[in-house]
Amino acid sequence: MPIRRLSVRGVRNLAPLDIHPHSRVNFIYGDNGSGKSSLLESIALLSSGKSFRSNQIKQLIHHDADRLELECELDETGADAQTQDLYSLRLRNGDVLFRLDGSVLTSQAQVATRLPVQVIEPNTFRLLVGSPEDRRQFLDWGVFHVEPGFIEEWRIFRKVLKQRNSVLKQKEVSWLDVWDGGFIEASEKIHQYRLAYLKAFVPQFESTLAALDAEIKVRLHYYPGWEKDSQLKDILTRQQERDLQLGYTQSGPHRAELRIRVDKLPAADVLSRGQQKTVVAALKLTQGILYKQSCGNAPIYLVDDLASELDSRHRLALCQVLEDLKCQVFITSIEKQQLMDSWTPSEFKVFHVEHGKIEEESLS
Ligand SMILES: Nc1ncnc2c1ncn2[C@@H]1O[C@H](COP(=O)(O)OP(=O)(O)O)[C@@H](O)[C@H]1O
Ligand SMILES: [Mg+2]
Incomplete structure (x- = not known):
């Protein structure tokens, strides 16, 4: 529009x-x-x-x-x-x-x-060098705009996370079991939305980046916020003591990240500033291309x-x-x-x- x-x-x-x-x-x-x-x-x-x-x-x-x-x-x-x-x-x-x-x-x-709106401006390379939160927000822009149910699930998740953290702070261990079921369910939904979006995003990003610069070889890795190959339930049990000490939940979709790598290293450590800008431009263009595919307008x-x-x-x-x-x-x-x-x-x-x-x- x-x-x-x-x-x-x-x-x-x-x-x-x-x-x-x-x-x-x-x-x-x-x-x-x-x-x-x-x-x-x-x-x-x-x-x-x-x-x-x-x-x-x-x-x-x-x-x-x-x-x-x-x-x-x-x-x-x-x-x-x-x-x-x-x-x-x-x-x-x-x-x-x-x-x-x-x-x-x-x-x-x-x-x-x-x-x-998508912005490409002189500080955009910060998306690569900045915090995981920046890249999580970037990913969620796409999920939010393309998957209409995401925002509601995200609100539910935020609420459950807040409640779980407050139980941790109060050290009400017996309540944790009550909240963990809801926390895991909400986390899984967020994870599935992100996964579905990335399934379309990754190949589109690769071809957009190739159109901008065929020589830059970066790969996107999605980290859901907890260890791959582990059940979130088991991780929450394992981390319970530390969560109680810290007073917050260490693992979950609020810790998800889109990792951008060249071979096994963070792209920010390997690419020149100019190359970083090209990668970020490709990421931002990919959001628009997918948005257009789903909504009709860019x-x-x-x-x-x-x-x-x-x-x-x-x-x-x-x-x-x-x-x-x-x-x-x-x-x-x-x-x-x-x-x-x-x-x-x-x-x-x-x-x-x-x-x-x-x-x-x-x-x-
Ligand atoms: N709150 C403000 N009120 C008035 N002027 C401001 C304010 N914040 C920034 N400026 C001034 O606005 C001008 C606009 O800058 P900017 O939009 O960055 O220009 P450009 O992108 O064309 O270089 C700058 O000269 C800056 O000093
Ligand atoms: Mg300016």
């Missing part, structure tokens, strides 16, 4: 803006500090509730403002297509409000399902600072995959020409950003 109109108020240095992006490719160029990343950040924030640059959302709110407001009109595709109006308000004190066509939505997840891609991401050969390859996906893309660079050299899509718009003001350029 492409963004047909985007309105942003109170984000970083951006002047209040209302733009009508192209449903396919949007080139955004401007000097350092002009506000390009802030524009992409606004779209990412609306979708995921998170920024790809700051941990604290209040840092995104313009220094002189007490709130930021984001609104977009989404174009539905299909026979009885309509537009939907998605709105989000964030106050400096952390309060949030979401609305869809004027009706209040109760969770970020409800927003995310309507506005799926997610929106935000590609920030394309030039710092990849060299020209890899830029061309990345843009080719995006072209084939026929998705809406917002792609930034300092130089307009550098963007146009990487990609000449048949349909696009160009926006110039200067001191926080964004203007659509006429293409005539």
